[in-house]
Amino acid sequence: MLVEFRTKNFRSLRDEQVLSFVASTDKTLLDTHALGTGLKAAPHLLKSAVVYGANASGKSNLIKALQYMRGVVLESAAQQPGQRFDKLQPFKLDSASVSQPTEFEVTLLLNGVRYQYGFAMTAHRIVGEHLLVYKAFKPQRWFERHFDTESGKDIYEFGSGLKGAKNLWEGATRPNALFLSVAVQLNSDALRPLFDWFADGLVIFNELSPLSPQFTLQMLKQETPRKAIRDFLRATDNSIADIEVASTQTAVRSIHFDLTTGKREEEMGEQTLDEVKVHHTTDQGKAVFDLMDESSGTQNLLFLAGPILDILKKGLTLVVDELDTSLHTLLVQALVRLFHQPDGNTSGAQLLFTTHDTSLLDAYGLLRRDQIWFVEKNPDQSSTLFPLTDFSPRKNEALERGYLQGRYGALPFLRNPSLGLTR
Incomplete structure (x- = not known):
């Protein structure tokens, strides 16, 4: 489970921002909305968290920061010597931040062991990397790396807790690669669980990684998953009786050019096309519709169904930017409640999402x-992340009204008196 995420100097997140899944001492809904850990430092971890804020406030940048961190972990071992991290974007609106490293850190609970891993980087290289492992209350520093500007070399320090060919892994790690990534590539069993969380335990849907129908389509081709998806959809539309994938073969012509000879070749082949059919039944009759005849909300819900059912089963962490896109507020509520159901979420799956749907509050x-967080854009265009608990709201406080009245900040600034937009 994700315990905490930190980032600094990434896009509009100039100063260090911290998102925590550690539950407060409040006992409200604790049995359903949190999971006990057995750890003194974090007795309970929340199963979900939501982030509110105005358009362009920085909500999406928080998700992109976690996404960028994952990308560096998964791909840096394949970086070519001297290759830059071209897509890295530090805060650009002050000269000091542009020249400073970007920082990322996650704290995870994996199989009862707490990992605190992070790194700092510039577009040219990794300038710092560290891993603390809490197998007991006192942490073990498995490794720490920092770039020494005087010698121009990376300096490593290893703890006794990290087993394996540490000198080999160090020697194979280039300046623009993470030690974690290289060590796992060279068969480090001790570091594998941490790497695997980034590879398989974290699922992100946003504009850079949009929701794909393929995962759900493959599940629909199997009887047991298909029934689970059907039941998922029927809970939101009681006219849906069944759902299936009809596969057809179609002829495809491909043309190839040989650039050396100028010869043109044509080949005929077959391609499989999958078509989703939705069966509806009412008291007045039955009908079968193509998926494109369904509403965009039903389509989005269908494509979410497969990943969400898989995430709940495996105990993964799902991150979604603008979960409410094309979904009615009651459907969004239903999706969030899935993560809170003890019978349905038995493996510690978590959901982090952004939204503008204030009725959820x-x-x-x-x-x-x-579980409620806000992001606000400051006058200098940097973003600040903060929890609702900073305002110590009463248990029965009308949160939606308080938010829309500006009590917690994170609202858009509108300056057009002729339209009545004057906040």
Whole structure:
């Protein structure tokens, strides 16, 4: 499970921002909305968290920061010597930040062991990397690396807790690669669980990684997963009787050119096309519709169904930017409640999402106060992340009204008196 995420100097997140899944001491909904860990430092971890803020406030940048961190972990071992991290974007609106490293850190609970891993980087190289492992209350420093500007070399320090060919892994790690990534590539069993969380335990849907129908389509071709998806959809539309994938073969012509000879070749082949058919049944009759005849909300819900059912089963962490896109507020509530159901979420799956749907704030039994976060854009265009608990709201406080009245900040600044937009 994700315990905490930190980032600094990434896009509009200039100063260090911290998102925590550690539950407060509030007992409200604790049995359903949090999971006990057995750790003194974090007795309970939240199963979900939501982030609110105005357009362009920095909500999406928080998700992109976690996404960028994952990308560096998974891909840096394949970087070519001297290759830059071209897509890295530090805060650009002050000269000091442009020249400073960007920092990322996650704290995870994996199989009862707490990992605190992070790194700092510039577009040219990794300038710092560290891993603390809490197998007991006192942490073990498995490794630490920092770039020494005087010698122009990376300096490594290893703890006794990290087993394996550490000198080999160090020697194979280039300046623009993470030690973690290289060590796992060279068969480090000790570091594998941490790497695997980034590879398989973290699922992100946003504009850079949009929701794909393929995962759900493959599940629909198997009887048991298909029934689970059907039941998932029927819970939101009781006219849906069944759902299936009809596969057809179609002829495809491909043309190839040989650039050396100028010869043109044509080949005929076959391609499989999958078409989703939705069966509806009412008291008045039955009909089968193509998926494109369904609403965009039903389509989005279908494509979410496969990944969400898989995430709940495996105990993964799902991150979604603008979960409410094309979904009715009651459907969004239903999706969030899936993560809170003890019978349905038995493996510690987590959900982090951004939204503009303020009605969720007062939906009965949906969210604890420590699950609600805000992002606000400052006058200097940097973003600040902060929890609702900073305002110590009363248990029965009308959160939606308080938010829209500006009590917690994170609202858009509108300056057009002729339209009545004057906040």
